[in-house]
Amino acid sequence: MSIIKDDYKESFWKIASEIEKEIEKIENAKNVKEKINEIKKKIETLKSGFLSKKGIIASLLNQLSKLDQQQRKELGKEINEFKQEIESFVKSITEKIEEKEKELKYYTNLDLSVNYTFKEKGHFHILTIVQEELMNVFAELGFEIIDGIEIEDEYHNFEALNIPSDHPARDMWDTFYLQNGILRTHTSNMQIRILEKRKPPIKAISIGKCYRRDNMDATHSFQFHQLEGFSIDEGISFLDLIRTLYKFVGKYFGVNSKVNFVPSYFPFTEPSAEMSVSCFACNQQNSQCSVCKGTGWIEILGCGMINPVVLRNVGIDYEKFSGFAFGMGIERIAMLKYKIPDIRMFFENYLEFNSLWG
Numbered sequence: 001m002s003i004i005k006d007d008y009k010e011s012f013w014k015i016a017s018e019i020e021k022e023i024e025k026i027e028n029a030k031n032v033k034e035k036i037n038e039i040k041k042k043i044e045t046l047k048s049g050f051l052s053k054k055g056i057i058a059s060l061l062n063q064l065s066k067l068d069q070q071q072r073k074e075l076g077k078e079i080n081e082f083k084q085e086i087e088s089f090v091k092s093i094t095e096k097i098e099e100k101e102k103e104l105k106y107y108t109n110l111d112l113s114v115n116y117t118f119k120e121k122g123h124f125h126i127l128t129i130v131q132e133e134l135m136n137v138f139a140e141l142g143f144e145i146i147d148g149i150e151i152e153d154e155y156h157n158f159e160a161l162n163i164p165s166d167h168p169a170r171d172m173w174d175t176f177y178l179q180n181g182i183l184r185t186h187t188s189n190m191q192i193r194i195l196e197k198r199k200p201p202i203k204a205i206s207i208g209k210c211y212r213r214d215n216m217d218a219t220h221s222f223q224f225h226q227l228e229g230f231s232i233d234e235g236i237s238f239l240d241l242i243r244t245l246y247k248f249v250g251k252y253f254g255v256n257s258k259v260n261f262v263p264s265y266f267p268f269t270e271p272s273a274e275m276s277v278s279c280f281a282c283n284q285q286n287s288q289c290s291v292c293k294g295t296g297w298i299e300i301l302g303c304g305m306i307n308p309v310v311l312r313n314v315g316i317d318y319e320k321f322s323g324f325a326f327g328m329g330i331e332r333i334a335m336l337k338y339k340i341p342d343i344r345m346f347f348e349n350y351l352e353f354n355s356l357w358g
């Protein structure tokens with residue numbers, strides 16, 4: 001009797017564990033809905049096979065009447081325990097499959113065929129877009145792109161660039177002072193940082209944020225972005241600088257843009273110049289133009305031949321090597337290219353403005 005019951009136990013748990021495994025792997029089924037129904041049927045069959053009036057437990061209990069009282073008591077207890085095991089297994093497995101069924105209903109109710117377009121999808125800020133465009137143009141011109149740092153020391157931001165502490169140019173580049181340095185006033189610090197590690201020939205650009213103590217107005221901000229570029233090798237001349245910048249303007253603003261250079265002064269370049277491009281708004285036709293103030297030109301960058309003092313400061317033989325450098329304001333370029341009238345618009349976070357370029 002007990003042996004028969006043990007056989008039943010074994011076969012019950014065999015089927016039970018198969019059902020459990022099937023539930024665990026239900027997600028892999030080709031047709032999950034069908035699989036759920038199949039498992040539910042199996043649970044029903046197991047339940048009625050063991051627990052119904054004509055089921056195994058009932059027939060085992062029936063057979064008890066043939067036994068004497070002592071045996072009846074012992075076996076009766078065992079059979080009842082088995083019955084309880086079956087009942088609690090059936091209960092928990094039924095809950096499990098119902099849970100799965102609920103999940104399935106949730107997922108199958110998702111109608112993925114609906115053609116929904118997000119109204120507020122994310123996109124890059126216009127300054128990021130312009131930076132990427134500029135990087136592409138300079139990459140085409142053979143410049144490598146090097147990351148920069150914003151917290152700088154006075155040596156790399158000023159002294160190494162030939163701006164000693166008593167130099168009047170310091171006023172123009174006054175900045176924010178931190179406990180561990182200053183916020184850089186231009187990306188020219190990267191000329192020094194890069195040349196401390198690398199030796200010529202080198203042709204690179206570096207883009208990033210800069211800070212000055214400027215009050216905010218339509219064309220000034222205490223925080224802005226610059227692109228610094230430089231090229232150093234044997235025999236680099238002013239002509240290489242002009243040629244590079246012409247190519248840049250042609251590629252970025254269009255071949256019909258005119259370019260103008262005027263002499264300027266920077267302690268770290270000698271000779272120095274400022275470059276302007278012809279006004280996109282009036283095409284040099286409107287003496288009342290608000291964008292170029294009627295001059296026909298818009299200044300976009302400072303440039304020049306790297307001062308030999310700077311090369312000496314980073315240990316480069318300035319008799320053998322020469323180089324040019326230029327620095328442009330990204331906001332200025334973006335304002336020109338995309339006709340943005342006020343620099344503050346970049347930073348005010350008006351969604352209407354930001355989404356114009358989405």
Ligand code: PHE
Nearest residue numbers: 186188302303304325326327
């Ligand atoms: N660093 C200069 C500025 O911020 C721009 C510049 C860069 C000029 C490189 C010459 C060469 O105004």
